[in-house]
Amino acid sequence: MANIQQVAKQAGVSVATVSRVLNGQNTVSAKTKMRVEEAIKKLNYEPSLLGRNLRTSESRLLLILIPTISNPFYLEIIKGIEQVAISQNYNILLCETDSNPQKENIYFDLVRKKMADGIITMDPAVNVETLKKLAENYAVIQCSEYEECTGIPYVTIDNEEASYRAVKHLIQIGHHKIALMNADEKYLFARLRKMGYKRALEENGITLKNEYIISTSNLGFENGQYAMKKILNLQDRPTAVFAVSDLLAIGALKEINIAGLHVPNDIAVVGFDKIDFSNMTNPTLTTIAQPMRKMGNVAARMLIEKIKGEEVESIILDHELVIRESTSR
Amino acid sequence: MANIQQVAKQAGVSVATVSRVLNGQNTVSAKTKMRVEEAIKKLNYEPSLLGRNLRTSESRLLLILIPTISNPFYLEIIKGIEQVAISQNYNILLCETDSNPQKENIYFDLVRKKMADGIITMDPAVNVETLKKLAENYAVIQCSEYEECTGIPYVTIDNEEASYRAVKHLIQIGHHKIALMNADEKYLFARLRKMGYKRALEENGITLKNEYIISTSNLGFENGQYAMKKILNLQDRPTAVFAVSDLLAIGALKEINIAGLHVPNDIAVVGFDKIDFSNMTNPTLTTIAQPMRKMGNVAARMLIEKIKGEEVESIILDHELVIRESTSR
DNA sequence: TATAAAAATGTAATCGATTTCATTATAAAA
DNA sequence: TTTTATAATGAAATCGATTACATTTTTATA
Numbered sequence: 001m002a003n004i005q006q007v008a009k010q011a012g013v014s015v016a017t018v019s020r021v022l023n024g025q026n027t028v029s030a031k032t033k034m035r036v037e038e039a040i041k042k043l044n045y046e047p048s049l050l051g052r053n054l055r056t057s058e059s060r061l062l063l064i065l066i067p068t069i070s071n072p073f074y075l076e077i078i079k080g081i082e083q084v085a086i087s088q089n090y091n092i093l094l095c096e097t098d099s100n101p102q103k104e105n106i107y108f109d110l111v112r113k114k115m116a117d118g119i120i121t122m123d124p125a126v127n128v129e130t131l132k133k134l135a136e137n138y139a140v141i142q143c144s145e146y147e148e149c150t151g152i153p154y155v156t157i158d159n160e161e162a163s164y165r166a167v168k169h170l171i172q173i174g175h176h177k178i179a180l181m182n183a184d185e186k187y188l189f190a191r192l193r194k195m196g197y198k199r200a201l202e203e204n205g206i207t208l209k210n211e212y213i214i215s216t217s218n219l220g221f222e223n224g225q226y227a228m229k230k231i232l233n234l235q236d237r238p239t240a241v242f243a244v245s246d247l248l249a250i251g252a253l254k255e256i257n258i259a260g261l262h263v264p265n266d267i268a269v270v271g272f273d274k275i276d277f278s279n280m281t282n283p284t285l286t287t288i289a290q291p292m293r294k295m296g297n298v299a300a301r302m303l304i305e306k307i308k309g310e311e312v313e314s315i316i317l318d319h320e321l322v323i324r325e326s327t328s329r
Numbered sequence: 330m331a332n333i334q335q336v337a338k339q340a341g342v343s344v345a346t347v348s349r350v351l352n353g354q355n356t357v358s359a360k361t362k363m364r365v366e367e368a369i370k371k372l373n374y375e376p377s378l379l380g381r382n383l384r385t386s387e388s389r390l391l392l393i394l395i396p397t398i399s400n401p402f403y404l405e406i407i408k409g410i411e412q413v414a415i416s417q418n419y420n421i422l423l424c425e426t427d428s429n430p431q432k433e434n435i436y437f438d439l440v441r442k443k444m445a446d447g448i449i450t451m452d453p454a455v456n457v458e459t460l461k462k463l464a465e466n467y468a469v470i471q472c473s474e475y476e477e478c479t480g481i482p483y484v485t486i487d488n489e490e491a492s493y494r495a496v497k498h499l500i501q502i503g504h505h506k507i508a509l510m511n512a513d514e515k516y517l518f519a520r521l522r523k524m525g526y527k528r529a530l531e532e533n534g535i536t537l538k539n540e541y542i543i544s545t546s547n548l549g550f551e552n553g554q555y556a557m558k559k560i561l562n563l564q565d566r567p568t569a570v571f572a573v574s575d576l577l578a579i580g581a582l583k584e585i586n587i588a589g590l591h592v593p594n595d596i597a598v599v600g601f602d603k604i605d606f607s608n609m610t611n612p613t614l615t616t617i618a619q620p621m622r623k624m625g626n627v628a629a630r631m632l633i634e635k636i637k638g639e640e641v642e643s644i645i646l647d648h649e650l651v652i653r654e655s656t657s658r
Numbered sequence: 659t660a661t662a663a664a665a666a667t668g669t670a671a672t673c674g675a676t677t678t679c680a681t682t683a684t685a686a687a688a
Numbered sequence: 689t690t691t692t693a694t695a696a697t698g699a700a701a702t703c704g705a706t707t708a709c710a711t712t713t714t715t716a717t718a
Contacts, residue, residue: 001466003704014668019706029666029714049444050388051704054379054673061444069407069423070605075399082425086432091439094398094423096411103415110420112375114674115382115390137330221609250609257611276399277606280550280579282586332674343698348676358696380674383703443704 002043004051011039022047058117062092062303063107065121067099071219071247072275073292074122077143080296081120088304090117101127111138118303124150125187139306143299144290145189153312155298157319159189162288163196163242165321166270169286170240171204173327175268177236179212181227181243181252183219190215193244193272212238216248224251232259239267240327246271246278249285253326269326283325291317331372333380340368351376387446391421391632392436394450396428400548400576401604402621403451406472409625410449417633419446430456440467447632453479454516468635472628473619474518482641484627486648488518491617492525492571494650495599498615499569500533502656504597506565508541510556510572510581512548519544522573522601541567545577553580561588568596569656575600575607578614582655598655612654620646 004022008015013032020028021036028036039045053059062085066074078094085092093116095107104126110116111134118139124131124147134140135152142154170178180197183190194213201208214230216223224247231238232255243249249271256267263269263283271278274289295317302312333351337344342361349357350365357365368374382388391414395403407423414421422445424436433455439445440463447468453460453476463469464481471483499507509526512519523542530537543559545552553576560567561584572578578600585596592598592612600607600616607614624646631641 004706005704015705016669016707017667020667023706027666032666046438046441046443048383048704049439049442050379050383050386051673052706053444054377054383054675054704055706057379057673059379059444069398070401070404072399072401078398079425086435091422091435093420096408106415106420109375110378113378114375115378115388221605254609254611276550280583282583282611333676334674344675345677345698345700346696349697352676356696361696377674380703381676383674383705384676386703 002045004045004047007036007039007043007045010043011036057114058307059115060090061110061116062090062300063095063110063116063119064092065095065097065104065107065119065123067097067123069094069096072277073245073273075276076292077122077296077299080293080298081143081300082296083293084297084300084304088300090300090304097123097126099123099126101130105130108134118307120299120303124152139303141299141303141306141312144295145187148188153302153306153314155295155302155315155317157290157295157317159192160196160199162272162290162319162321163193163244164200165196165319166242166272166288167197167200168204169321169323170242170268170270170327171200171206173268175240176206177212177238178206178240178242179214179231179238181214181216181224181231181241181248183244184215184217190244197242209236219245219247221247221251221254224248225255226251228252228255232256232261237267240269241267242270244272246273246275246285246287249287249326250277250281253281253283253285263326264328271326274322279324281326286324286327287322289320289322291319331374333374333376336365336368336372336374339372340365386443388444389419390439390445391419391629392424392439392445392448393421394424394426394433394436394448394452396426396452398423398425401606402574402602404605405621406451406625406628409622409627410472410629411625412622413626413629413633417629419629419633426452426455428452428455430459434459437463447636449628449632453481468632470628470632470635470641473624474516477517482631482635482643484624484631484644484646486619486624486646488521489525489528491601491619491648491650492522492573493529494525494648495571495601495617496526496529497533498650498652498656499571499597499599500529500535502597504569505535506538506541506567507535507569507571508543508560508567510543510545510553510560510570510577512573513544513546519573526571538565548574548576550576550580550583553577554584555580557581557584561585561590566596569598570596571599573601575602575604575614575616578616578655579606579610582610582612582614592655593657600655603651608653610655615653615656616651618649618651620648 004015004018008018097104120141120143122143124142132150140152146154185191214227216227249269271285271287274287278285278287305312333344333347337347411421426433449470449472451472453471461479469481475483514520543556545556578598600614603616603618607616634641
């Protein structure tokens with residue numbers, strides 16, 4: 001495979017001139033440019049990014065850290081990131097961490113060792129200290145899920161308000177006995193969503209019942225089933241469930257079905273995220289739509305600015321309540 | 330940020346010695362090694378992979394090309410690939426092509442320009458000629474979906490046999506009127522699965538009805554709904570449906586439900602792929618399990634061998650029929 | 659036509675590592 | 689102690705590009 005030297009030789013010019021043609025600089029005469037282009041074609045030459053990147057000290061690779069690729073919630077965010085990245089000549093590297101510090105470290109290393117220019121993380125909780133230290137020397141952005149105290153810029157929605165609106169919707173259609181299927185409170189979003197839940201109840205004079213709040217270690221389908229079983233066994237059974245992820249909600253749906261009850265007539269269900277599958281269930285799921293594509297766009301833009309050394313501010317985006325069959329009669 | 334020169338200076342040795350310590354060569358005396366390691370720690374030094382990779386002419390990056398990340402079918406394969414890749418000190422880059430030649434070319438370019446060492450493609454149909462040409466000079470492996478004529482090594486299952494077994498299962502539980510919800514026959518797997526379907530019917534003396542075979546442009550949920558609508562409108566309605574993807578099958582499930590019919594009592598349904606969601610539906614879905622993790626493992630191993638310049642042979646793996654509620658009474 | 663200014667091109671340093679070959683220090687053998 | 693073999697280290701080339709600066713060629717101006 002040819003390199004720039006051979007192209008220069010073939011075209012009868014210096015490597016500098018070839019490089020100029022390659023980078024579209026206009027200081028090359030039309031005649032020379034043609035000769036170089038012919039040589040490139042003849043030798044089937046492809047410039048090595050390794051050489052270029054070493055010289056320019058960049059890789060034009062962005063890392064996206066997600067806990068797991070099996071959660072469809074990330075899909076649209078990733079597309080949003082990719083959209084901006086590609087348009088700015090960056091490529092993205094999808095990295096699944098399984099929330100495992102060791103795996104995470106493999107990807108952090110890629111940044112430390114200059115093979116990637118920056119990181120967008122959607123699971124900052126794994127190892128906050130390491131992340132914080134990394135962010136001192138490298139470009140890091142938090143997306144969707146974030147840690148406030150790190151000083152690392154983030155883009156997210158107002159989780160407290162979103163949760164408040166979901167619960168308020170349930171109250172408005174007549175529910176008083178509303179369960180909250182929440183994530184572990186080590187996550188900021190879980191704490192915020194609980195606050196929104198509480199506020200909606202308080203404002204409507206409903207007393208909070210602690211047994212109506214169930215925590216799950218994970219946001220998956222099975223966790224939803226498990227949590228719903230618990231809820232169904234309560235002696236004063238709730239008539240509505242607000243789950244903080246669609247997968248949890250879909251698990252709940254299934255379990256309610258198994259119990260021979262009807263959604264929404266016996267129990268109404270609200271999810272969170274508006275993943276594709278939330279529209280494929282029976283009944284379709286009422287849920288909170290995060291502006292995922294936009295969130296991805298913004299995160300990518302922030303990261304690229306950060307890479308360029310600019311100051312970036314955290315951003316909070318709007319959300320939306322999507323009402324579907326699981327809460328309508 | 331420090332480089333190898335500064336480390337050498339700090340430790341009072343040459344860069345060669347630092348490099349030796351970095352690469353764990355045993356020709357360095359214990360005393361010197363310690364001095365170098367102290368210098369590394371003191372300067373917070375991280376070796377640049379750009380420098381190393383340029384010198385060694387490798388990137389240790391593998392590209393995985395998938396049509397879309399929203400199809401859960403790829404999840405487990407990707408994990409399988411990652412498992413082997415990480416263990417051999419490679420990193421993977423997940424690339425969504427949307428079956429779009431332009432997007433595909435961005436990723437091919439990464440290989441041509443030495444930023445990636447090889448490609449595993451799960452959607453070779455996009456641009457067979459380009460792929461073939463790429464494979465002449467670079468390491469390429471086809472995984473799951475493949476083109477026979479390209480001469481590019483592949484790993485897959487026996488699609489004809491898998492399809493045969495799915496349909497035979499339906500026949501064994503008493504069905505004669507079996508619809509096939511197939512993909513576009515431009516795909517090899519679609520042609521093979523149709524052959525398996527035919528063989529099962531023939532062997533059991535069932536005449537093939539052309540109106541029972543529906544082609545969909547895509548393997549998604551909506552396509553399944555749409556195709557099922559067509560099937561439900563047939564005057565001699567089938568009592569069973571074999572869909573060549575779980576997403577199609579889930580779409581069918583939904584549509585049958587809407588029509589007020591029961592699965593499996595009125596219509597039995599079989600899917601293909603055993604994606605996670607196939608166990609979350611109501612009823613759970615009978616489906617063909619591809620050994621996805623293993624397929625990923627094998628594909629990665631094949632690619633790495635190819636990168637090392639070894640000859641690799643195509644491989645066909647076993648599959649399995651998983652019987653669940655959608656075909657049991 | 660001579661001279662100055664602008665455009666085109668080339669030379670060589672550089673990015674940060676690895677690695678070959680030469681050299682020096684150390685240990686073993688005579 | 690001297691010689692020889694071996695281990696440890698260093699100097700410098702190399703990977704393939706970009707780019708500052710120097711030089712040559714061309715064009716414009718007087």
